[in-house]
Amino acid sequence: xxxxxxxxxxxxxxxxxxxxxxxxxxxxxxxxxxxxxxxxxxxxxxxxxxxxxxxxxxxxxxxxxxxxxxxxxxxxxxxxxxxxxxxxxxxxxxxxxxxxxxxxxxxxxxxxxxxxxxxxxxxxxxxxxxxxxxxxxxxxxxxxxxxxxxxxxxxxxxxxxxxxxxxxxxxxxxxxxxxxxxxxxxxxxxxxxxxxxxxxxxxxxxxxxxxxxxxxxxxxxxxxxxxxxxxxxxxxxxxxxxxxxxxxxxxxxxxxxxxxxxxxxxxxxxxxxxxxxxxxxxxxxxxxxxxxxxxxxxxxxxxxxxxxxxxxxxxxxxxxxxxxxxxxxxxxxxxxxxxxxxxxxxxxxxxxxxxxxxxxxxxxxxxxxxxxxxxxxxxxxxxxxxxxxxxxxxxxxxxxxxxxxxxxx
Ligand code: ADP
Ligand code: MG
Numbered sequence: 431x432x433x434x435x436x437x438x439x440x441x442x443x444x445x446x447x448x449x450x451x452x453x454x455x456x457x458x459x460x461x462x463x464x465x466x467x468x469x470x471x472x473x474x475x476x477x478x479x480x481x482x483x484x485x486x487x488x489x490x491x492x493x494x495x496x497x498x499x500x501x502x503x504x505x506x507x508x509x510x511x512x513x514x515x516x517x518x519x520x521x522x523x524x525x526x527x528x529x530x531x532x533x534x535x536x537x538x539x540x541x542x543x544x545x546x547x548x549x550x551x552x553x554x555x556x557x558x559x560x561x562x563x564x565x566x567x568x569x570x571x572x573x574x575x576x577x578x579x580x581x582x583x584x585x586x587x588x589x590x591x592x593x594x595x596x597x598x599x600x601x602x603x604x605x606x607x608x609x610x611x612x613x614x615x616x617x618x619x620x621x622x623x624x625x626x627x628x629x630x631x632x633x634x635x636x637x638x639x640x641x642x643x644x645x646x647x648x649x650x651x652x653x654x655x656x657x658x659x660x661x662x663x664x665x666x667x668x669x670x671x672x673x674x675x676x677x678x679x680x681x682x683x684x685x686x687x688x689x690x691x692x693x694x695x696x697x698x699x700x701x702x703x704x705x706x707x708x709x710x711x712x713x714x715x716x717x718x719x720x721x722x723x724x725x726x727x728x729x730x731x732x733x734x735x736x737x738x739x740x741x742x743x744x745x746x747x748x749x750x751x752x753x754x755x756x757x758x759x760x761x762x763x764x765x766x767x768x769x770x771x772x773x774x775x776x777x778x779x780x781x782x783x784x785x786x787x788x789x790x791x792x793x794x795x796x797x798x799x800x801x802x803x804x805x806x807x808x809x810x811x812x813x814x815x816x817x818x819x820x821x822x823x824x825x826x827x828x829x830x831x832x833x834x835x836x837x838x839x
Contacts, residue, residue, distance in 0.1 A: 443482030446569035496552035508544035526564035562589030575604025578824030581813035591825035622744030630655025631750025634678030639816035654752035670723035698729030698771035726754025726760035772800030784811030
């Protein structure tokens with residue numbers, strides 16, 4: 431069922447709209463250290479204020495555990511948002527209750543009020559219906575633009591959407607959320623082929639549902655990262671002192687059986703006795719990993735083999751780095767995959783990177799703009815790729831009929 435988006439929102443100028451965003455940004459010395467997440471919300475906020483809406487913006491920040499903590503206050507974030515917009519942004523130290531409501535009511539059309547961290551309230555992560563109703567009382571409609579928390583049912587996400595609809599208001603996806611579901615959804619439902627999935631990262635058991643889903647849909651599944659070590663073990667290969675997901679070995683064996691030649695494992699590895707920034711590394715075929723070695727990355731033959739597959743792909747979905755990408759000595763494989771995917775984008779493939787660490791590696795390489803889409807949600811994109819329902823999306827108002835297309839499309 432298609433969900434309503436900003437274009438379906440029948441709001442009038444002067445309406446108060448509650449917008450849930452992801453302002454979960456790093457703070458240093460009371461200032462915003464990286465405002466990427468704030469910047470990403472600007473299109474939705476601007477679209478709404480330009481239409482004369484009055485906005486009450488909600489977000490969580492960190493894990494304050496259901497009580498106020500000065501170091502997790504959204505006050506500096508509200509200030510930064512104001513700088514980015516070049517307009518005054520108001521702040522409410524309460525996110526619910528009479529004071530918050532009074533501040534929301536005092537807004538002029540086009541003005542924005544950022545309310546304090548939703549996770550200062552005990553009911554937030556338990557999705558307390560009373561808290562959700564209190565959030566909903568702040569406005570006439572709800573826009574959810576927080577993809578990063580869409581896989582969790584919290585009071586300010588799924589709860590608020592249902593509470594707003596119960597009051598007769600609408601609950602719609604913001605521009606960011608809409609983009610995420612469109613890219614990830616289309617890739618799973620109707621991918622251009624060949625469809626190549628690249629999976630890496632640390633654990634097999636964490637990502638088992640994603641591997642299974644990709645095996646069912648993709649033409650090729652390329653496996654790297656520590657995840658590959660678990661498959662090596664299942665093949666009976668020496669993995670030395672590498673990170674292996676011991677609980678995942680049997681599962682890996684079964685998956686390999688089922689996948690046949692659709693799954694490609696690394697043929698060589700970058701190894702070192704230590705995984706450290708100053709590690710001295712060597713490359714070996716996968717059958718020659720020593721008992722004292724640690725596998726830290728995929729080797730050059732593997733990078734070429736993966737590049738060949740990615741070159742032919744019309745759809746690429748990538749989750750999880752190919753090695754310990756935080757350290758330059760083991761970042762080469764991840765960088766090579768990022769470059770191959772970027773080249774595929776240039777020749778028309780739909781390329782999607784998801785996962786916190788993979789997205790960070792793509793950004794660090796300066797290649798974020800060379801992907802069709804870099805997902806903003808680590809856990810949420812993983813849940814989506816695994817085919818799990820996202821409560822924050824499911825709770826939104828259903829759209830009737832066929833999707834609206836912008837004029838000229
Ligand atoms: P994502 O956040 O993109 O979903 P994960 O969190 O699953 O990815 O995996 C990223 C982590 O996996 C990183 O911390 C990286 O260092 C680690 N990793 C990848 N390959 C290896 C390896 N060969 N040995 C040890 N750790 C690895
Ligand atoms: Mg991660």
